[in-house]
Amino acid sequence: MARDTPLLVSALALAINAQHELAARKRQSAGGDKVHPGKVNPILEVEGLTLSFGGIKALSDVGFEVAPGSITTVIGPNGAGKTSLFNTISGFYKPSTGRIRFEGEDITATRPPARAKLGLARSFQNIALFRGMTVLDNIKLGRHTHLRTNVLDALFYFGRARREEMELRQEVEERIIDFLEIDHIRHMPVSVLSYGLQKRVEMARALAMRPKILMLDEPVAGMNREETEDMARFILDVRDEWGVTVLMVEHDMGMVMDLSDHVVVLNFGKLIADGTPAEVQANPEVIKAYLGSGDVSELRERLHQTVAVGG
Amino acid sequence: MRIGTARSSYRHDEALFDSRTQYAWLAILGVALLGFPFVADEYWLYLACLVAINIASATGLNILTGYTGLVSLGQAAFMGIGAYTVAAFEQKFGTPVLLNLLAGGFVAMLGGLVVGLPSLRVKGLYLAISTIAASVVLHFVFANWHSVTGGHSGITVAPAEILGISFDTSFRLYWLFVPITIMMVIGAANLFRTRIGRAFIAIRDRDISAEVLGIPLLRYKLLSFGLSSFYAGVAGGMWAYFFRVVTPESFPLLMSIFFLAAIIVGGMGTILGAILGAIFMTMVPEALKLIVGWLPLSTDATLILSPVRTIVFGALIVGFLVFEPLGLQEIWRRIRRFFHLWPFRA
Ligand SMILES: Nc1ncnc2c1ncn2[C@@H]1O[C@H](COP(=O)(O)OP(=O)(O)OP(=O)(O)O)[C@@H](O)[C@H]1O
Ligand SMILES: [Mg+2]
Numbered sequence: 207m208a209r210d211t212p213l214l215v216s217a218l219a220l221a222i223n224a225q226h227e228l229a230a231r232k233r234q235s236a237g238g239d240k241v242h243p244g245k246v247n248p249i250l251e252v253e254g255l256t257l258s259f260g261g262i263k264a265l266s267d268v269g270f271e272v273a274p275g276s277i278t279t280v281i282g283p284n285g286a287g288k289t290s291l292f293n294t295i296s297g298f299y300k301p302s303t304g305r306i307r308f309e310g311e312d313i314t315a316t317r318p319p320a321r322a323k324l325g326l327a328r329s330f331q332n333i334a335l336f337r338g339m340t341v342l343d344n345i346k347l348g349r350h351t352h353l354r355t356n357v358l359d360a361l362f363y364f365g366r367a368r369r370e371e372m373e374l375r376q377e378v379e380e381r382i383i384d385f386l387e388i389d390h391i392r393h394m395p396v397s398v399l400s401y402g403l404q405k406r407v408e409m410a411r412a413l414a415m416r417p418k419i420l421m422l423d424e425p426v427a428g429m430n431r432e433e434t435e436d437m438a439r440f441i442l443d444v445r446d447e448w449g450v451t452v453l454m455v456e457h458d459m460g461m462v463m464d465l466s467d468h469v470v471v472l473n474f475g476k477l478i479a480d481g482t483p484a485e486v487q488a489n490p491e492v493i494k495a496y497l498g499s500g501d502v503s504e505l506r507e508r509l510h511q512t513v514a515v516g517g
Numbered sequence: 518m519r520i521g522t523a524r525s526s527y528r529h530d531e532a533l534f535d536s537r538t539q540y541a542w543l544a545i546l547g548v549a550l551l552g553f554p555f556v557a558d559e560y561w562l563y564l565a566c567l568v569a570i571n572i573a574s575a576t577g578l579n580i581l582t583g584y585t586g587l588v589s590l591g592q593a594a595f596m597g598i599g600a601y602t603v604a605a606f607e608q609k610f611g612t613p614v615l616l617n618l619l620a621g622g623f624v625a626m627l628g629g630l631v632v633g634l635p636s637l638r639v640k641g642l643y644l645a646i647s648t649i650a651a652s653v654v655l656h657f658v659f660a661n662w663h664s665v666t667g668g669h670s671g672i673t674v675a676p677a678e679i680l681g682i683s684f685d686t687s688f689r690l691y692w693l694f695v696p697i698t699i700m701m702v703i704g705a706a707n708l709f710r711t712r713i714g715r716a717f718i719a720i721r722d723r724d725i726s727a728e729v730l731g732i733p734l735l736r737y738k739l740l741s742f743g744l745s746s747f748y749a750g751v752a753g754g755m756w757a758y759f760f761r762v763v764t765p766e767s768f769p770l771l772m773s774i775f776f777l778a779a780i781i782v783g784g785m786g787t788i789l790g791a792i793l794g795a796i797f798m799t800m801v802p803e804a805l806k807l808i809v810g811w812l813p814l815s816t817d818a819t820l821i822l823s824p825v826r827t828i829v830f831g832a833l834i835v836g837f838l839v840f841e842p843l844g845l846q847e848i849w850r851r852i853r854r855f856f857h858l859w860p861f862r863a
Binding site for chain 1: 527528530531704705707708710711712713714715716718719721722723725726728729730731732733740744786
């Protein structure tokens, strides 16, 4: 087994990349400036999370930490429980056991709107934009919890309502719409936009929430190469310029390895690895999960196949 | 032909009406509304008052059903609450008209909040049925709470009186109702320029993800119920001053269906839709009366009028849902678009 480890590592990288069509790009920095989890107080802590749907255990005893300012990625095969994990963190599902702490505060029993107010924002795997609204209104909606306008202000559109709307409009235009390069579509209804643009609008809406942590469920799924690269750039900029911590689920291994400081791997609802991209890449458990078997000769065969297909 | 509308500032872009042409049309509409009472006869003034009342109530239902996606068949019953409140205030306390109307709105709002309580759990058809149940309960209260409602015989209402002027004709009531309705419509339009209205639409379109964006569902659903029934209450109050007698039979379930039909026909979830729908639906029975009057019938025309009306209401709802789900306002927009581009494109 030990003898084959280097092979397994390259097998993992190749197989996963071929599977996700995007060639692995060189990591810009060799990890020197990456944030190591555990050294500073984590912004988000998940501990012993268990969630069942009838007989299916979507999550069992999952625990990990997200360092502030990091890009943390959750990976795992289809059905591993990644979306369920996100849904539990944002409060859709109640875990049967376990705790979720945000900035040290236990939020396990907090309702989703209150979590949003604390600074938890997310996008959805199957886009959840409001189809009856324009791009601009969708984005403005993100700011909801930070606005004070009450019904009377709203009915008369006077004083506070007018002032808040003007400020909001200006900030959305200057900080978010320009940043995500969606100026040209701001007045369009979201239903006419391409998939890639809808994902971008969803991210814009999440940013309007003034998040401390931005959770993205498969931000580049279904995107072409150019759109994927744009999105990767936005994610990096959000972290670097806005100082927002990013927690994402992603299948695109090239992107995961490029962007992440920290990777968490789920398989059948269990956490099987947790570390830097390099550590995770080298973890035999992970390779096994992704390739379905630990049989080395079969692995070799698969490796040859992917190389043939890839070349 | 109109070419492009350059937008100079966000303020301009966020305005309710944003082009010169729109302001010009608005001015024309204003002049027409001001001049109308002086050229119209009693019958048309009567219709205009009725239209104003119906627009106010339909706009309220539109907030709840068109914008928040909560189907209600209780709008008439909430109007009933408003009408009885106004009648009782007028009779027992003789308080000022505008105060009575506000009180009608607020009492109806309380009713709406109670009826809205199950809306977090109960959805769609079941919610609609629970609003029917509420209507039945309210009817029972109207018919049996003698000391306040006067039982089956109802309450007669004295003419509204403001600053010594008695509003006892359609001509005079027009000057009371039309401004109130305009204010209510503008209020509703304003609502949807702010976070409150956006939250309603978010709940309609995807209520679970609205929650993740920080919108507490129950609070906003109740708010929508409250606003909608406030509108119904004020409309019911105007109704009381208009017909001057309020009985338990004044606000039947068919009337709730009438309002639902109005927003479907007009176009749900648009301000213009409720207005056009209310006008259209108020005119339909009148048009039918005319048509039936012209037909060479052997039987008494009034006998067939009622069933024909019900059939036509039903046909309109189904017809619009199938052929023009966006309603009259969409037809109106298409016509406008045509003229904007005319003569370059047909
Ligand atoms: N609402 C639900 N009811 C019942 N079972 C569910 C529900 N949501 C998820 N599951 C099950 O839980 C498991 C984990 O699903 P989840 O969607 O979290 O996987 P995932 O890792 O996000 O997969 P993918 O990569 O395909 O998005 C699956 O077996 C799924 O069928
Ligand atoms: Mg998923």
